[in-house]
Amino acid sequence: MKFAVVVFPGSNCDVDMYHAIADELGEDVEYVWHDAESLDEFDAILLPGGFSYGDYLRSGAIARFSNVMKAIKKAADEGKPILGVCNGFQILLEAGLLPGAMRRNDTLTFICRPVKLRVENNATMFTSQYERGEIITIPIAHGEGNYYCDENTLHQLIANNQIVFRYEGENPNGSLQNIAGIVNEKGNVLGMMPHPERAVHELLGGADGLKLFQSIVTYWRDAHVVTT
Amino acid sequence: MYKVKVYVTLRENVLDPQGNAVKGALHSLSYHEVQDVRIGKFMELTLAKSDRDIDELVKDMCEKLLANTVIEDYRYDIEEVVVQ
Numbered sequence: 070m071k072f073a074v075v076v077f078p079g080s081n082c083d084v085d086m087y088h089a090i091a092d093e094l095g096e097d098v099e100y101v102w103h104d105a106e107s108l109d110e111f112d113a114i115l116l117p118g119g120f121s122y123g124d125y126l127r128s129g130a131i132a133r134f135s136n137v138m139k140a141i142k143k144a145a146d147e148g149k150p151i152l153g154v155c156n157g158f159q160i161l162l163e164a165g166l167l168p169g170a171m172r173r174n175d176t177l178t179f180i181c182r183p184v185k186l187r188v189e190n191n192a193t194m195f196t197s198q199y200e201r202g203e204i205i206t207i208p209i210a211h212g213e214g215n216y217y218c219d220e221n222t223l224h225q226l227i228a229n230n231q232i233v234f235r236y237e238g239e240n241p242n243g244s245l246q247n248i249a250g251i252v253n254e255k256g257n258v259l260g261m262m263p264h265p266e267r268a269v270h271e272l273l274g275g276a277d278g279l280k281l282f283q284s285i286v287t288y289w290r291d292a293h294v295v296t297t
Numbered sequence: 298m299y300k301v302k303v304y305v306t307l308r309e310n311v312l313d314p315q316g317n318a319v320k321g322a323l324h325s326l327s328y329h330e331v332q333d334v335r336i337g338k339f340m341e342l343t344l345a346k347s348d349r350d351i352d353e354l355v356k357d358m359c360e361k362l363l364a365n366t367v368i369e370d371y372r373y374d375i376e377e378v379v380v381q
Contacts (some may be wrong), residue, residue, distance in 0.1 A: 127365055134362070138313045163365065170367035172307075217311060217368055243312070 072098040072291045073111040075141070075157075077121035077132045082154065082264065086117040089266040094282045100245055103135040109169035112293075113150040113285055114141055116157025118210070118264060128171060128213050146263055150194050150285050151258045158250075158260030167253055167260045168226070169218030175243030179212040183274060185237040186249055186263060190230050193243040193252055194288035195259045204237050205277035207263035209249075214262040216251075217246035229254055234261055298380060299344040300356050304371045305364045306337035351375055351376075 074086045083100060090098035090103060101108065103121075108114055118285040122131035127225075136161075145166055146150050161167045181204050188199040199205065218226070223245065226232050234250035242262075250261030265278025307313045316334040323331045340363060344351065355373050364371040 126362070130362065130365070149377070162367075168367075170365050172312060172368060175312065175314045177314055177318050185351070215312075219367070 071110065071111050072096060072115055073115055073142050074098060074100045074115045075101050075103065075105075075137055077103045077119070077135060077160075078118070079121045079123055080117050080119035080156070082118035082156075082266065085264070086115050086154070086266045089269045089278070089282060090115070093269040093276075093279055094286065096286060100247055101137065103137050105130070105137045105140060108137070108140040108144050111144070111149070112289055113152070114144050116141075116151070116153040116160055117266070117272055118155030118157060121156055121160065124156075124213075124228070127159075127163065128156060129161075129163040132156075132160045133163040133238070141288045143168065145258050146175055147255050148255065149287065152195065152281075153258075154264055154266065155209075155214075155262055155272075158262055161258060161260045166258050167251060168222045169216055169245075169251070171212050171213045172215040172217050172243075174215050174241070176241070179210075180214075180241050181208070181210040182272070183268075184210045184239075184241055184249075184263060185273075186217040186234045187237040188233070189235050190233045190252075192230070193233055193256050193259065193284075195252070195281055195284050196233060197248065197287055198284045205280075206268065207265055207278050208267045208274075208276050209241060209263045210267075211242070214242040214244060216248045216262075218245065225254075226251060233259060234263065298346060298378050299342075299351055300376045300378050301342040301344060301351075301373055302376075303340040303342065303359060303360075303363055303371060304337060305340070305369050305371045307337055308368055308370050311368045314354070 188203045191201040235247040265281040268278035315336045320334040359371040
């Protein structure tokens with residue numbers, strides 16, 4: 070299986086993402102620059118965290134018009150797994166691939182620490198290796214992770230089971246309904262503020278994030294590898 | 298050409314943590330009259346004349362990029378400037 074890590078000017082979690090896939094997951098992975106025309110050769114697309122285009126105007130607002138976004142939209146339409154983490158999530162929101170928007174943290178601080186998450190929906194291509202209701206520990210690192218959407222959108226998210234991760238216990242940033250990660254209606258585009266790529270080995274303080282990537286591989290193998 | 302002033306503000310019902318922090322700071326400076334602070338963005342655009350409708354152009358820019366209409370409102374003033 071071949072992963073793409075999309076690199077924008079100002080991305081800074083791209084190397085962590087690459088490491089997680091290449092060294093811990095053990096799958097093929099390549100960096101793809103923001104001006105790429107095509108992502109056809111890849112099976113899954115990863116949008117890493119960071120500060121694309123310096124977070125100018127709004128987080129993700131400029132990146133959303135990068136050339137590669139056309140290919141990302143195409144991959145989304147084709148049903149390929151697309152994961153946006155932190156700034157990657159913000160880009161997916163700005164691009165309209167996921168509903169809602171990010172406000173600044175209500176705590177007025179940039180928060181960088183491990184948090185507890187509850188897996189609300191394990192019936193997605195990103196979470197099949199978790200138990201439903203499982204509590205996992207994944208680090209967050211953001212100043213703008215205070216998720217917001219209007220009431221209609223929230224009803225839809227709940228009705229369609231699109232809320233995949235919620236903050237467990239304390240809500241670190243004020244996000245609506247403790248939302249930490251959501252999928253699109255089709256279920257193949259996941260945006261999340263916590264960084265699973267920073268939790269892929271006990272040496273990093275925990276490996277709870279690895280199952281997310283393993284879920285993607287499991288999904289892909291089930292769909293593409295014919296067992297004889 | 299045109300000078301366009303664009304004001305982008307958080308929607309009324311959207312919490313503004315930045316504005317709240319500034320309100321707190323103003324209170325600590327004894328400006329107890331301050332009831333609310335909302336922080337937004339001000340952008341000044343210079344546009345060349347073309348055969349496209351200026352009002353529509355600016356509206357498009359606001360909708361597509363300058364504001365995120367999920368959480369932000371925008372308004373703008375267009376002023377025609379005669380180049381000497």
